[in-house]
Every structure is written in structure tokens, then in C-alpha cells.
Amino acid sequence: MWVADVIESGKNRGSRxxxxxxxxxxLAAGRGSRLRERKNELKPMRRVLGLPLLERVVLSCKVAGLSDFIVVTGYKPKPMRSFLTRLARKRSVRIEVVENPDWEKGNGTSLLACRGKLTEPFVLVMGDHLFEPGLLAGLLRVGSEDDSCFLAIDRRTERVFxxxxxxxxxxxxxxxxAIGKDLTRYDGIDTGIFLLTPAIFAPLARVQAKGRYELSDGIAELAAEGRMRTYDIGKRFWLDVDTPRSLREAKRRLAEQVDKPSEDGFIARYLNRPLSIRLSRLLAHTPVTPNTITVVSFAIALLGAWLFTRQGYLPVLFAGVLIQVSSIIDGCDGEIARLKALGSRFGAFFDTILDRYADLSIAAGVTYGFWLTHPEFWVWLAGIGALSGFLLASYSKKEYQLRFQKPSPSRFLPRLAKRDLxxxxxxxGAVVGQPFFAMLGVGLISHLAVFWILVRGRRR
Amino acid sequence: MWVADVIESGKNRGSRxxxxxxxxxxLAAGRGSRLRERKNELKPMRRVLGLPLLERVVLSCKVAGLSDFIVVTGYKPKPMRSFLTRLARKRSVRIEVVENPDWEKGNGTSLLACRGKLTEPFVLVMGDHLFEPGLLAGLLRVGSEDDSCFLAIDRRTERVFxxxxxxxxxxxxxxxxAIGKDLTRYDGIDTGIFLLTPAIFAPLARVQAKGRYELSDGIAELAAEGRMRTYDIGKRFWLDVDTPRSLREAKRRLAEQVDKPSEDGFIARYLNRPLSIRLSRLLAHTPVTPNTITVVSFAIALLGAWLFTRQGYLPVLFAGVLIQVSSIIDGCDGEIARLKALGSRFGAFFDTILDRYADLSIAAGVTYGFWLTHPEFWVWLAGIGALSGFLLASYSKKEYQLRFQKPSPSRFLPRLAKRDLxxxxxxxGAVVGQPFFAMLGVGLISHLAVFWILVRGRRR
Structure with missing residues (x-):
């Protein structure tokens, strides 16, 4: 029974x-004439938030577990080939280039050009259709139970861009x-993402012999035999990028994808994140790396910490503004990492450690600034209380996660002890001239959050 | 190939x-006359470091994955039954009691009394043989590849107690x-831990009909047919507890088992741990729980922190002694938890969080004490530096473990930043009257350790 289970689950878990x-x-053979061509930048190389369109398609496939590609080129094959060679090296994938001299007839000819190279089921995607990796992973799972050909379709017909x-x-x-651009009655939209078997080539060749060169002509022929199944993508993201308007939409949607509402505190969600995502969309076009942003955010926080030790309302106000700016920029490193697939475990580690040093410096600066006008020992003890609250709130969350092998629950009190707030x-506090007492308040809340996390641990 | 691999590994991984x-x-039927009997305390109930012998045997089996027991009683069956009922409830295991009226003839009769209840392979252990769970787990692994009967034997004949x-x-x-107490030529010792099949019962009944009632008589009969295999336990721990001398040895060996040399810092290993293990061996006989010890250690540290704020050499010296005592006692909670199988994830979590609060209080106390005689602001800033070093050294180790899914390397520098040192x-420092500067020193080392951990993270 148990061994049988393993075999069975082995099959289900995607033996195919x-x-x-x-x-x-x-397929990346077309001209993409509706997207204004820049100097030497073909459509697949067109950057969307810092990464070429085709690179984003390759990355989505790679995250879904596939890293062996055949890219069909047609228009200006030479610059395409050198672009693809660089891309394969940069992302550690295999890319075979197939040149299709007949590309202008229709995109069906581009698929047919790969005929000799495919003897097993394969995935077919368009070089200008963005999609989230989960969509392809889902299609592969369904496909693993059935040997048919599948087209991923979007049922939200009224919301298609x-x-x-x-x-x-x-x-x-x-x-x-039925399938086609001019269907009047339809219940789904072709996302351009397919799971096919070599069975597609015979009908494709047949329709091309009759002068119908589009991919959808071949698909229609296979469908007429009842051999073309559908895969419902649900609410997953995809987008056909072929006009300046859809390019703008792509940037908006990609930026949305990097949002992390479930992990964010209140201020991060409604204030910092909207601002940092706007900033990240600008920074994505530059070569700035996430780690550079981490260091810049840290430096701004240190400057703020130092300004808190200056006397007078203006320096303190400016200090407050700086640490809030630092807090907003602190979101950009992760966003850029996700937008441009530059994430690394060290980057996240580095960011977290510098955040703690920044908190510590700010607390020390605020305390020293207040002590200058109130030179009493309790000021320092209270400052130490707040500072340790910040460090220990972060610490106890990590410790909880390590001990119980799951994140500490993100409820009201621990959210109040997050860095954004x-x-x-x-x-x-700096705006109203009382940063010290504001800090004591959040420090106290942080210690309460530690206590709350302890109690949660006790209940488990 | 892949599916075949799964089936194969499924078989190997212990289908049996x-x-x-x-x-x-x-088998727990004997009188155990060589161990002096205490009032109403039969031998299987005899406590070794706070836990009855038989409970330790049950726990070792449970950790190895088995929790369905048949316990054969003979001598004084009534108190044994009520003891076993309580034990089953306490440790959430199933215990069936079989009374053997013939127990005085020999321990072979006790196994034979279970004949009707065993239709599958089973483990046989003695109620007074302690062993580490890994020994049984290893035997089960070997047994899963072969349907024979196995006896776990110790090849270290010259070192047997x-x-x-x-x-x-x-x-x-x-x-x-050959098997027996009086063999003159032998190359192994019977540990009393068996993996048997119901095939043992026929030879066992046969020899008993001829008046040989010991278990080893039955084993010898099976061995004569070439059907009794051996399992070499290597260097794993087991001990037959049947004399006052072996009881003392058991306490010594169990206490050794709770040592954690690989995780301990230098001071913990050579100073704190030897002392705390001695203390734990005493505390094990009391109902004191690990969490109580955690709280007591914390309270002593707080008292020490407060004493650091008093003036004069003696209070500061006493404060230093208190925090070192607290550090030693801090080892006992984990030791008692391991000695008495009272460990919990919350206990470890609670201990870690209180340790951080203790460190924080001590650092604040030392700083305040020094500031009283040197009322200058840099004293506080330096104190904050040291205190944050303590918290961040602990923090960065946790963070490293979470990000890279393995403990941060326990090399020289991070070991210097551990709590024991x-x-x-x-x-x-308190002994020489300079606790503040001693603290600044270890604080600086802690920050260096954080930096070292960051660099390690970068290299990965």
C-alpha cells in the first residue's frame, strides 16, 4: 500500500x-511593427522595467523548471542571434536558434521550422507574451496526466487587455x-501558451500546403479532430505586449507583481510601497543593483541618525524626513531584485543586517539628541529600552520561525512592531518636535510584541 | 528510470x-534482586536521573519510531500494572501487559507467554537495558532488508561494563x-536488543519442553539452524543495569549523552558544562522543570545586573559572580530537558528570548554603574555599542540560518561572540574591578563576528 502510494504519487507528481x-x-520571428522600433533594438529586446521582453519570457520558463529553448528568428536574424547568445550565457540556459526564412508568411511557418528537432512533448510560447511562472507550472502539472495537446486559455474575456x-x-x-481572431461567439482567449506534442506538425503542414500559414490555422485543424484540449489559467497573469499601450500596461502589471501585501506592515502597504514601487520602476531602467540600494538606504538612515543629535527644530525635522525616505528606499532593493530577477539570498541577508544597524543608530541618535537638553540618566536607560525593543522584536520573529519552522503570525501587535511603522x-515625532517620546512609544510596543510572540509560542 | 528509483528507494527506506x-x-518479569529494592519501588521503576528505568527504555523505542508495547510482568504484577498504566498515559504509547506466572523459571518463559499476540516481526528488549535510540533505529534499518532474526551485539568485548x-x-x-554466559571463546556481547520474527517461538517451546528456560537457550536453538544473524552496534551506547555499580555507571553515561560539545563555546565546554552537568544530575531527582530553571537563571542575571549599579568593589565582584552562576545554570534547562525527555520547542524558544533580555539588562547595569563615576555621554554610547553587539551577534546567526537554511559556521570569531564567553x-572584568571595559571588549568582538558572518554569507 505504502510502496504503491509512492509509485502513484511519483506518476502524478509530473513524470511527464x-x-x-x-x-x-x-516564436520570435516577427517584426513587431506596432511597437516603435528603437535604434538597433528589435521587439524581443525591447526592455520592460529594465529587462528585455524575451529575457522575461525565458525567466518565467526557467522558474517553472524548463531551461532548454529553441528560439525561432526571422526578421533581422543576425542581431537576434548575438542577443540570444548573450542571454543564454547570462541566464545559464540552453538556447538553440532556428532561422525561419518564411517568417513573413505567418507564425505557423516558424513552428513548422522546428519540426525535425522535436520528438517529445514541448512547450510553445510567444516571444512577446509575458506570463507568471505559476501559469506554466500549472499547465505542466495538468499536462502530466494526459498526453493531449493543450492551449492555456483565459476565461476572463471581458477583462483581456x-x-x-x-x-x-x-x-x-x-x-x-473553434479558434480565430474574428470569432463572434467565444468563451476564452488564447494566451499563446501551449503544451504540444509532435502530433501538431502533420495538421500544420497540411494547412500550410493549402496556403494558411498562421499557427491558429494548425491549431484549428487539430481541434477539428477533437485533439486540442484547454487549460484554464484562472486569475494568473499574462499579457500580449505588442503596442505602446500594452507596453505601459505590462510595466504597471509587473510592478504590481512585486508587491508583498501579506508581509507588509500598515505603513509599508499604504504609504511606502506605492512610493517605492514608483521609484523602482524608474530605477529598473538604470544599472543600479539591489545591494547598492541597500547601502544607499543605510547611508541615508545614518545621516538622519546624526542629524537627530543636532539642536533645533529644523535639523530634527530634516532627520525625520531622512529616515522616512530611507524607509521608503529600503523597499526598492527587494523590488528591483524581483523586477529584474536579481534576487540573491545574500542580498536579503545583507539588507536585514544593515536594517538592524540603521535602527540602532537612529535610536542612539535620537536618545543623544534628547539627552543634550535633558541630561539625566533615565534618558539613556529609556533609550536603551526602546533600542532593544526594536532589535528584540526582529530577533524574536526569527527565533520563532527557526524553532517552530513557520513564520510568526503576522497579527495586529507584531505588525505594529515592524520597521515601517x-x-x-x-x-x-520629529514633525511635532518630539522624536524621543515617539520612539519610546514604539519601543514599548515592540517589547509587547515580543511578549505576544512568546505567548503564541507557549500555546503551540 | 526515475519512477524505478522511487520504488527502489521506497523499499530500502524501510518498507519492513x-x-x-x-x-x-x-521483558520486565524478574525480581532484580541485585539492585537493592526500595519501598514499593520495583526494579523497572527504579529511577535513573529522575526517570524510571523502564520509562527510559520505552522512550528510546519511541524516539526510534515504535510506540506499541507488550510488557511481560511476573514478580509483583499488581504494582507493575498500575505503573505501566500511568506510563502509557504519560508518554502517549500503547502498553499491553502480559502476566507470566512461570517467570521464576527463566526469561525464555516470558517471551513464550507472548506467543499468541505476535504474528509479525517484532523488537525484543529487556526492561533494564538502557540504550540510545539510534541503536534501535539502525537495527530496524538493517532488518528492513532481510527477513532473518537479528541480535544486536557489541564487539567491544574488552570495554563491556x-x-x-x-x-x-x-x-x-x-x-x-554459540551463545551463553560461560562461553570461553567469543567475539561479541549480547546487548539484549533483538529483532525477531514469530519463527523464534517453535525453537523456544522446543527447548523449554526439555527444561531449558532461558531466552538464550531459544536463541541458541535458532542459531543452531543458522537462522540467527547479528547486528554490530558500533560505538553506540547500551548498558545492562542490574547492580548498584552499573546504576552509577548508567547515571554517568546518561549525563555524558546530554553534552553538546559541537555547539558549545570555549567556556561552556571546559568550565560551564562540566559544572552544569553535575548540577543537572542533582536536579534530575527533583520535580524542577527546565522552564523553571530558565526563569531562575534569568532572575539571577537580573540580580547581577542590578548589583553592577551599586558602588564599591564587593557589590561589583558579587554581581560578576552572579552572572557567571547564571551562565552555568543556563546550561541546566537544556540538560534536564534531555535527561528527562522533557524538551519542548517552546522551552528552547523561551530560554533564548530570556537570554537576550538578561544580556541586555547586564549591559545596561554595567554601563549605568560605570557612568555613576564617569558621568560622560560617551559612556552611554559605548554601552549601547556593546549591548547592540551582543544582540546583533545572536541575531545575525539566526538570520544566516534562516536565509541559507544551515547554521552559521561555528568558527573561532563567532565562538568568541557566544554568550558563555x-x-x-x-x-x-568584575574580579579585576573593570567590568565596563571588559564588556566593551566583548562587545567589539561581537560586532566583528557580525561582520565575519556577513562576509561568509557573501561568499556563499
């Missing part, structure tokens, strides 16, 4: 995916009945 | 263990040739 689906075909230009499909019990309250 | 070996038979009283075995190519150096 692991054993047979290895290759991804990317460019409905006029989209390929529509009409389905019945999970199979495609901590710095924001000190900033507000 | 998981599927068939479920029951453990414990009570060689005279031990049952010796003579082996050949992994099988037992931290408190010991401040104690030494």
Missing part, C-alpha cells in the same frame, strides 16, 4: 513533466471547437 | 520497518554460532 517535457519553443487583437476560442467540455512614528 | 515492525516486547554477568556470543560471517569576560 520531468521525463519528457524539456524543451520550450519561443486588447480584445480586438486577441485570438478567441470557443470551447466545449475542455476541448477547443517604527520609522514612520519617529518621523511623525 | 514501516509496514511490519510495529510491536516491542519488553560487567563482563562476568554478560551473555557472550561467538559469530561467523554475520551469524551466531561574553558573561565570563564580564565576570573576569
Amino acid at each position: 513533466q520531468r521525463l519528457t517535457v524539456r524543451k520550450v519553443v519561443i 486588447d480584445l480586438r487583437g486577441a485570438t478567441k476560442v470557443s470551447t466545449q467540455s475542455g476541448r477547443i471547437r 517604527r520609522l514612520f512614528v519617529i518621523f511623525l | 520497518q514501516r509496514l511490519t515492525v510495529r510491536k516491542v516486547v519488553i 560487567d563482563l562476568r554477568g554478560a551473555t557472550k556470543v561467538s559469530t561467523q560471517s554475520g551469524r551466531i554460532r 561574553r558573561l565570563f569576560v564580564i565576570f573576569l
